[in-house]
Amino acid sequence: MTGHFDLTRRLPDGYFTDALHTDVLKGLTGRPKTLPPKWFYDGRGSELFEEITQLPEYYPTRAEHAILRERCDEIASATGARTLVELGSGSSRKTRLLLDSLLRHGTLESYAALDVSTDALREAGEQLRREYPDLKVTGCVTDLETDLGMPDGAPGPRLVAFLGGTLGNLDGDARPAFYAALHSELGPGDALLLGADLVKDQGVLVRAYDDAQGVTAEFNKNVLRVLNRELGADFDPDAFQHVSVWNEGEERVEMRLRSIRAQAVELPALEMTAEFEEGEEILTEIAVKFRRAALAAELACGGFELSHWWTDGEQRFALLLAEPAADRPGARPLSP
Structure with a gap:
């Protein structure tokens, strides 16, 4: 008997484009700003996550x-x-x-x-x-x-x-x-x-999301590259710092991207400009424990x-x- 693999799609055409537009518009106009972690995972993001799983x-x-x-x-x-x-x-x-x-x-x-x-x-x-x-x-x-x-x-x-x-x-x-x-x-x-x-x-938890090699930082910033490619945005990943913190009240690790300067980012596909103050953060992932x-x-x-x-x-x-x-x-x- 020879095996076979069937791949089906349960999502309508244009689903990911529509979902990305909705998520980014809602997330970058909210307070605090947020982006869902599912947008990490293009081809490069998936490769980076596989690297993360091998980190000490x-x-x-x-x-x-x-x-x-x-x-x-x-x-x-x-x-x-x-x-x-x-x-x-x-x-x-x-x-x-x-x-x-x-x-x-x-x-x-x-x-x-x-x-x-x-x-x-x-x-x-x-x-x-x-x-x-x-x-x-x-x-x-x-x-x-x-x-x-x-x-x-x-x-x-x-x-x-x-x-x-x-x-x-x-x-x-x-x-x-x-x-x-x-x-x-x-x-x-x-x-x-x-x-x-x-x-x-707490130290063990935070280090798991902020490794010494900087792989998790690249993974976190990959969401900005996804937005640049898919929405024509002009995020400069180097203008954001990867941050991993322990939220004691919620008992969860939070990954954030912190703007290192005041800046304005254009997102032409959404016809919007996202304004960032120096030190302002985007919450990109939660990891509840x-x-x-x-x-x-x-x-x-x-x-x-x-x-x-x-x-x-x-x-x-x-x-x-x-x-x-x-x-x-x-x-x-x-x-x-």
Whole structure:
């Protein structure tokens, strides 16, 4: 049997252009100024993030991989998944541990990768098709903020993986909406495998987002290059300083771009000028860190029951398995 890879799009033509225009106009006219982190990820941004995951300061990838390596057979046994669905799959590098365990367990029939990046999906999907010729491999280009894009007709039980601590990029309003949307898609026997970075020493956290080599700084500034290319803007990346700070009240790391001088940036595609005072910042990413009790309660409110909680040896990162609880009133889809 020869494997095949099917790639579909759930987004209308012009979706990303329209979304970029909306996000930038709203973000750069707000107070404080903001830009969503999804606009980091053009081809160059994806390459930079892969570099970040290899940096000595960036522990989450290594910690999560260590947990997966130790617990993947336990996950396969607990779920018996016939379909593995990965949200925000990217390169699908860590996915192979789950695929191998589920295949050894004898249940897995299909893998569905969901991501906003067509290029990342195609590259990873074709590679997986070659490595797992007997496995049905599909990809779906979708924006997880508005449409989870769960595959139709995928055999259950299904295991939905949301790894890498990406949950922390969602703020306190977006996470309940995410849980509700996912809960509405899952049924008895399905499960959620969730990666969550944990609250720890402030210095360790900040350094993970401000490495000595400056790779994260380049990644942060890449959003300005995306705006220059897509909107005809004239941002000077060297006129902004990468900043990583710990927000104690929200228990999250924040990445910001700080204007090193007063300046005006033209964005012709939006027919606007963005004015910056010296020292004014753009909030480009949040990375919420979690505590077990609070996250378990948050999941319960979203309709999920925590069944397994695993951490690495240094208690830096958690991988957890949760099951959808019985249907509850008030579930709502992601905001349009």
